[in-house]
Amino acid sequence: METQMWIDKGIQLVMEYAPKILLAIAIWFIGLWIFGNIVKYARKIMEKRRYEAGLRNFLATLLSWALKILLIIVILGTLGVETMSFAAVIASAGLAIGLALQGSLANFAGGVLILIFKPFRVGDFIEAQGLSGTVKEIGIVNTTLTTFGNQLAIIPNGKLSNENIVNYSAENIRRENIIAGISYDSNIKKAKDILLDIVNSKEGVLRDPAPMVIVNELADSSVNLSLRYWARNEDFWDCRWYVLEEMKNRFDSEGIEIPYPHQVEIHKEV
The missing domain is CATH 1.10.287.1260 (Helix Hairpins)
Structure with missing residues (x-):
């Protein structure tokens, strides 16, 4: 049963x-x-x-x-x-x-936003959080940069997505602005012609937009000229280094004085 x-x-x-x-x-x-x-x-x-x-x-x-x-x-x-x-x-x-996991979730959300809106991509040269370098990897939580000195920089995506980012690779060309200070006794027109001749003779400096030199400031001890020109990203640093070196050499040979800080001593008899 x-x-x-x-x-x-x-x-x-x-x-x-x-x-x-x-x-x-x-x-x-x-x-x-x-x-x-x-x-x-x-x-x-x-x-x-x-x-x-x-x-x-x-x-x-x-x-x-x-x-x-x-x-x-x-x-x-x-x-x-x-x-x-x-x-x-x-x-x-x-x-x-x-x-x-509040902090980790903020980094995760930042990573999702970066991957969706793409303010930068792998291979771009950016500046953010006081660091600059080439983007090596974009992860869900962190973004990895290779700095100019070949160090590995890891930036949390939460901060990266909420702060300013400068993407130097977003456009194909960049404009440089080099300030050249000359003494008040030097010939401004001659100095401007020298600067224009330097950039116009350098391969890699774009002719359109055309380079230009303007008087940027009448400072305490110098007349500051602003040299502005455009170059492609891959030529940018080579052009900058060439212009800086040639500017010093040409100014010296043409008698254009580059002022430097002077210290004046005043002796008072008692």
């Missing part, structure tokens, strides 16, 4: 839960198929918008896990499990993790 009772209870449980289990299995496989197509469609949209490969993979994985968690909650509800308490536990855990 006892054996028959257990058999009856087993049959009763199977009859009660078997449809729910079968329905849960069906929901799982159908849900995986539907959500898989959603993730594929999301990947295609991100590819069309030219998101970075790392960002595409990360967002697709995040979307996939979020949909799977939603699917599990739906299946638990189908099986008769109270899902409200389960969702509350997940929300509480998410809040606790968010508070504990």
